[in-house]
Amino acid sequence: MGPQPLEDLVTALARLPGIGRKTAQRLALYVLKSPAQEAQALAEAIRGARENIGNCTRCFNLTERGQELCHVCRDPNRDQAVICVVEEASDALALERSDLLRGTYHVLGGALSPLDGIGPADLRIDELIERVRRDAVREVILAHNASAEGEATAEYIHQRLAGQTTVTRLARGLPAGSDLDLADRTTLTHALQGRTTFQ
Amino acid sequence: MRICQLQLRPFRNFDHLDLDLGAGGALIIGDNGRGKSNILEAISYLSLGKSIRGARDQQAIPHNGTWFDIRGMWDDGKRQHQARVFYSAEEGKRVFLDGAPLQRVSELVSQFNTVHFAPEDVALVLQFSAQRRRLLDILISQAYSTYLQNLQRYGRVLTQRNHFLRQLGQRRADAAEADVWANQLAEPGAAIRRSRLEALVELAPTLTSCYSGFSTGREQAGIRYQDAELPATVAAIPSTDELRTIFLQQLHAEPVKEQRAGYTLAGPHRDSFGFTLDGESAETYGSQGQLKSILLSWKMAESRYLETRSGHQPVLLFDDVFSELDEMRAQQLLTLAEEFDQVILTAPRNPGDDIPSHYQRIELTH
Numbered sequence: 155m156g157p158q159p160l161e162d163l164v165t166a167l168a169r170l171p172g173i174g175r176k177t178a179q180r181l182a183l184y185v186l187k188s189p190a191q192e193a194q195a196l197a198e199a200i201r202g203a204r205e206n207i208g209n210c211t212r213c214f215n216l217t218e219r220g221q222e223l224c225h226v227c228r229d230p231n232r233d234q235a236v237i238c239v240v241e242e243a244s245d246a247l248a249l250e251r252s253d254l255l256r257g258t259y260h261v262l263g264g265a266l267s268p269l270d271g272i273g274p275a276d277l278r279i280d281e282l283i284e285r286v287r288r289d290a291v292r293e294v295i296l297a298h299n300a301s302a303e304g305e306a307t308a309e310y311i312h313q314r315l316a317g318q319t320t321v322t323r324l325a326r327g328l329p330a331g332s333d334l335d336l337a338d339r340t341t342l343t344h345a346l347q348g349r350t351t352f353q
Numbered sequence: 354m355r356i357c358q359l360q361l362r363p364f365r366n367f368d369h370l371d372l373d374l375g376a377g378g379a380l381i382i383g384d385n386g387r388g389k390s391n392i393l394e395a396i397s398y399l400s401l402g403k404s405i406r407g408a409r410d411q412q413a414i415p416h417n418g419t420w421f422d423i424r425g426m427w428d429d430g431k432r433q434h435q436a437r438v439f440y441s442a443e444e445g446k447r448v449f450l451d452g453a454p455l456q457r458v459s460e461l462v463s464q465f466n467t468v469h470f471a472p473e474d475v476a477l478v479l480q481f482s483a484q485r486r487r488l489l490d491i492l493i494s495q496a497y498s499t500y501l502q503n504l505q506r507y508g509r510v511l512t513q514r515n516h517f518l519r520q521l522g523q524r525r526a527d528a529a530e531a532d533v534w535a536n537q538l539a540e541p542g543a544a545i546r547r548s549r550l551e552a553l554v555e556l557a558p559t560l561t562s563c564y565s566g567f568s569t570g571r572e573q574a575g576i577r578y579q580d581a582e583l584p585a586t587v588a589a590i591p592s593t594d595e596l597r598t599i600f601l602q603q604l605h606a607e608p609v610k611e612q613r614a615g616y617t618l619a620g621p622h623r624d625s626f627g628f629t630l631d632g633e634s635a636e637t638y639g640s641q642g643q644l645k646s647i648l649l650s651w652k653m654a655e656s657r658y659l660e661t662r663s664g665h666q667p668v669l670l671f672d673d674v675f676s677e678l679d680e681m682r683a684q685q686l687l688t689l690a691e692e693f694d695q696v697i698l699t700a701p702r703n704p705g706d707d708i709p710s711h712y713q714r715i716e717l718t719h
Contacts, residue, residue, distance in 0.1 A: 266530065268516035274527055302509040302537065310533045338456055339498045 214261040216243045233257045238295040241265050265303040296323040354665040355695035358426040363415045365391040375713050378696040383717030389699035393670040399425040399436045400467040402458040410440045427465050459501050466495045466667035468656045472677040479644045485626050492655050493552050496662035500548050507541040519615040535604040543597035545621040550590045556654040563650035575629040669696040
């Protein structure tokens with residue numbers, strides 16, 4: 155046991171996803187050793203992010219507080235008639251990095267999971283249906299995770315949107331730049347099943 | 354296929370064990386409690402990534418230890434391969450194939466195939482439907498990696514659907530969501546049933562012919578699935594699409610009963626699979642001797658099936674078979690086993706001339 159303030163910091167850090175007790179300890183000791191300014195800046199950044207970031211009222215992606223819409227929804231060059239549906243804001247961030255999507259996002263806030271007590275009413279599905287209706291959306295791209303819950307959520311949305319718009323989903327298969335012989339079987343199975351004509 | 358080396362550092366009662374296994378058979382001799390069965394369990398860990406006895410990984414850690422570590426090397430006729438299964442409560446399970454870590458334990462399955470027989474199987478397997486399903490699932494998983502994927506997906510969706518059924522009374526029922534969980538379950542469920550039927554249709558003739566060798570009577574052994582006779586040929590099995598439709602009908606058949614029960618009433622997780630003697634249920638009407646013969650015949654059918662499917666003969670692991678079997682059946686078994694690359698037997702004492710001299714004798718003394 156170290157001094158109480160150190161223990162408190164370790165406990166707080168260990169609550170973060172992907173951080174175990176040992177890593178939390180290392181991070182805490184690093185923070186203590188770093189210049190006071192640096193530690194202060196970190197604390198300030200955490201507080202600032204927490205206070206100044208909210209959700210876009212249209213797509214529920216992250217946006218700066220005071221801005222009703224996120225930077226994607228505000229962008230006049232983005233096609234409002236194409237919506238890419240994702241589970242979490244982090245998925246939207248990942249897709250944004252690809253720089254390919256010219257449409258907008260819709261962040262559901264999770265996936266159907268009765269195990270965790272999450273039903274359709276707990277996700278922003280009604281809001282999505284409403285957007286599709288209101289904005290004359292041409293295409294909804296389902297970019298869900300390949301988990302059982304992700305698949306179920308995608309099927310549910312597909313059912314609810316039946317006849318209202320075109321619903322597509324992302325292809326699943328080999329990651330770019332990867333070696334075929336290193337791919338796991340599930341990935342290979344999907345890659346084979348979803349093979350396309352050579353163009 | 355044959356296993357050439359086994360290292361335990363530690364595993365169950367072994368702090369440290371190095372075993373070199375030559376070509377052909379091996380006979381492990383040792384008093385009760387020396388760990389004969391543990392060696393066979395360790396070998397099947399390399400094949401399944403988990404305990405063949407259904408034990409939790411934690412139980413395979415020695416009493417004073419915090420981990421177990423199994424390494425083995427086998428020869429598939431062309432190349433030698435190595436696998437390692439490591440488990441500690443803190444780090445969880447880690448599995449390596451030819452030195453490289455595998456992302457999922459399930460990726461190890463079907464690399465190195467084994468068929469395991471233990472005396473308790475007679476009581477356990479023949480009495481409980483769930484145990485027979487487990488037997489079948491382990492077998493097909495070794496033959497097809499996609500089968501295990503379907504089982505895992507099915508298990509996950511089943512848990513979700515059961516929770517959904519339990520919540521139905523508490524929240525607004527959503528017909529679309531009910532459909533989704535049924536559809537998600539039907540997809541892997543139909544694939545599982547199709548694979549099981551295919552496997553059983555293929556296994557049945559070997560079971561029947563082996564049984565006539567083991568048995569003294571004239572009765573004929575067979576297999577039934579879901580209380581029905583098996584289709585005569587693989588071509589007669591309904592397609593996956595047809596099975597999907599059938600399964601969906603079952604899932605929609607009794608909504609009130611399912612909601613009251615709070616779990617899914619029909620599906621591969623509850624399908625019955627069993628053996629018959631002249632068309633009657635062997636579990637109900639068979640004598641102890643007949644049941645032993647059935648189980649041995651099943652094990653031989655398993656071995657032949659794995660050989661055909663994977664192109665390699667599995668390693669046969671027979672735990673203490675002589676205590677359970679009379680001499681006639683034991684000899685019959687040894688004769689059939691002669692056709693396989695490697696058989697590893699255990700016995701509490703040296704059975705003398707009953708076991709051919711080319712079996713390598715391994716004595717566990719301390």
